[in-house]
Amino acid sequence: MSRELTIWLLVFAVGAITYTARVSFIALFARRSMPALLARALRHVPVAMLTAIVVPAIVFSAPSVLDLSPGNIRLIAALVASAAAWWRQSTMLTIAAGMAALWLLQYLVG
Amino acid sequence: MRKSFSPAAFLEGCRDSLPMLIGIIPFGIVCGIGAVAAGASPVASLAMSMIMFSGAAQIVATQLLASGAPFAVILLSCLVVSLRLLMYSAAMAPYLRTLDHRWRSLLAFVLTDQAFAGTLQRFRDSDDVGANASYFLGSGAMLWIGWQFATLGGVLAGAFIPASWHLEFGVPLCFLAVLVPLLRDRVSLIVFAISAVAVVALDAMPLRLSLICAGLLGIAAGVIGDKAMRTHE
Numbered sequence: 001m002s003r004e005l006t007i008w009l010l011v012f013a014v015g016a017i018t019y020t021a022r023v024s025f026i027a028l029f030a031r032r033s034m035p036a037l038l039a040r041a042l043r044h045v046p047v048a049m050l051t052a053i054v055v056p057a058i059v060f061s062a063p064s065v066l067d068l069s070p071g072n073i074r075l076i077a078a079l080v081a082s083a084a085a086w087w088r089q090s091t092m093l094t095i096a097a098g099m100a101a102l103w104l105l106q107y108l109v110g
Numbered sequence: 111m112r113k114s115f116s117p118a119a120f121l122e123g124c125r126d127s128l129p130m131l132i133g134i135i136p137f138g139i140v141c142g143i144g145a146v147a148a149g150a151s152p153v154a155s156l157a158m159s160m161i162m163f164s165g166a167a168q169i170v171a172t173q174l175l176a177s178g179a180p181f182a183v184i185l186l187s188c189l190v191v192s193l194r195l196l197m198y199s200a201a202m203a204p205y206l207r208t209l210d211h212r213w214r215s216l217l218a219f220v221l222t223d224q225a226f227a228g229t230l231q232r233f234r235d236s237d238d239v240g241a242n243a244s245y246f247l248g249s250g251a252m253l254w255i256g257w258q259f260a261t262l263g264g265v266l267a268g269a270f271i272p273a274s275w276h277l278e279f280g281v282p283l284c285f286l287a288v289l290v291p292l293l294r295d296r297v298s299l300i301v302f303a304i305s306a307v308a309v310v311a312l313d314a315m316p317l318r319l320s321l322i323c324a325g326l327l328g329i330a331a332g333v334i335g336d337k338a339m340r341t342h343e
Contacts, residue, residue: 022198051328086290091134
């Protein structure tokens with residue numbers, strides 16, 4: 001299967017998933033309330049999933065090479081960005097701080 | 111549906127979503143960059159934003175695609191990141207119950223983190239369901255349009271800016287901007303720690319299943335953590 005075809009199939013399949021999640025309680029089970037355990041579990045989805053997405057992009061310097069040393073410039077840049085995100089909850093500022101740190105470190109190291 | 115539509119409330123919703131639009135633009139740009147980096151054509155990259163209309167699902171799909179994960183694993187991972195939409199759907203549902211089916215189907219399409227956050231208070235404060243729904247639609251429509259322009263910007267940036275600038279690093283940075291402010295209570299920190307350790311420890315799992323498994327372990331840790339905190343009190 002070509003990459004382009006795979007991507008188009010993904011567009012519609014994932015589109016169906018996101019729409020189903022959105023429409024779920026609004027239209028599909030409008031008369032039911034959410035089970036309590038599900039409601040409690042869903043509160044933790046953002047932190048759990050965001051962490052699982054972000055951490056590998058930062059701590060692996062190459063596929064499957066864990067690098068927690070100060071020599072990993074992505075790790076340092078991510079820490080700078082996290083400090084910015086903690087200080088001011090601004091996406092723009094977080095990205096600016098992280099990219100600036102990455103470029104500076106790249107220049108200094110490389 | 112036409113009867114209950116209020117143009118004034120629609121425009122108000124459009125206007126009030128402008129500050130949130132500024133917040134999502136960088137995220138839309140990185141979605142465009144990520145899609146191009148994963149080998150999607152410009153048209154397919156835009157279609158992702160038009161149809162999936164979810165930054166987290168788009169990023170997960172493109173990153174897993176780029177790392178060679180199988181189709182089913184990509185779908186399953188997107189399903190897990192989309193679970194939070196269930197939470198918004200359930201929270202909005204009581205306010206939309208009196209609207210007809212077309213209204214509800216349309217509003218569901220533009221239900222996002224931002225539209226939810228910006229609209230819920232209005233539904234709580236006012237009983238005019240038609241005006242509230244129009245406001246919600248205006249806010250959602252504006253965010254949808256802005257998302258498309260931001261993605262287009264990212265597609266163009268991805269095509270013309272050299273790889274040595276590492277623009278794809280904007281993707282984890284965008285997620286950090288959302289994640290870090292959420293880590294303000296003890297249970298969230300536990301969820302973060304478990305997910306982080308698990309995703310690294312499980313990295314050797316086949317088919318890039320580490321993402322889903324680490325996410326589910328984090329969620330389980332959160333449920334257990336909540337229970338432990340309650341019994342502690």
